[in-house]
Amino acid sequence: MSERHLDRKELIEASKKYKGKLTGHLAKCRECRETLELLLKFPVVGQLTLRDAPAGWVSKAMALAEKKTALKRVSQALAQLIFDSWAMPEPVGVRGPGAIEHRRLRFEVSGITMDLRAEQTKKEWSIVARIAGNYLAPAVLLSDRDEHYADEDGMFQWVGQRPPRHLKIRLLDKIIELPELVWKKPRRK
Numbered sequence: 001m002s003e004r005h006l007d008r009k010e011l012i013e014a015s016k017k018y019k020g021k022l023t024g025h026l027a028k029c030r031e032c033r034e035t036l037e038l039l040l041k042f043p044v045v046g047q048l049t050l051r052d053a054p055a056g057w058v059s060k061a062m063a064l065a066e067k068k069t070a071l072k073r074v075s076q077a078l079a080q081l082i083f084d085s086w087a088m089p090e091p092v093g094v095r096g097p098g099a100i101e102h103r104r105l106r107f108e109v110s111g112i113t114m115d116l117r118a119e120q121t122k123k124e125w126s127i128v129a130r131i132a133g134n135y136l137a138p139a140v141l142l143s144d145r146d147e148h149y150a151d152e153d154g155m156f157q158w159v160g161q162r163p164p165r166h167l168k169i170r171l172l173d174k175i176i177e178l179p180e181l182v183w184k185k186p187r188r189k
């Protein structure tokens with residue numbers, strides 16, 4: 001029948017009183033002796049606890065870890081502008097100030113297209129966009145600092161004091177960034 005092992009408190013007390021010679025149970029029991037040697041090599045009893053890192057450092061480390069895992073899950077793409085009504089000369093019979101008050105744009109990337117129409121009234125801009133292509137979850141259109149969701153017909157519609165400059169399409173596994181839009185009206189002759 002084997003003798004019982006020393007418990008945690010007894011081992012800690014033995015490490016505090018150790019003078020270089022093992023006696024009694026510690027001299028006979030290999031397992032308790034190895035635990036005592038570990039406590040002697042790495043004394044923690046009576047020591048001050050380890051200080052925690054400053055909260056700001058912990059937050060920054062956690063944020064870095066979250067960004068890396070988020071980047072692994074979401075790919076990013078840059079759409080290409082393939083049509084801009086303001087960049088094309090209009091036929092002679094269509095020219096006039098009315099044609100400049102609205103703009104049509106089309107972007108494309110990886111089988112996904114976005115059509116955008118912006119119309120300027122006296123006080124505001126009315127924007128209508130539609131995203132088409134193969135993607136799983138509903139798309140979200142990010143316009144400068146706002147998020148827009150499609151209606152039941154798949155159209156994104158909003159009104160603003162200014163037209164959007166920075167547009168992104170957020171899909172389940174991808175963020176599509178559109179080129180920055182410049183809204184300086186072209187000079188027509």
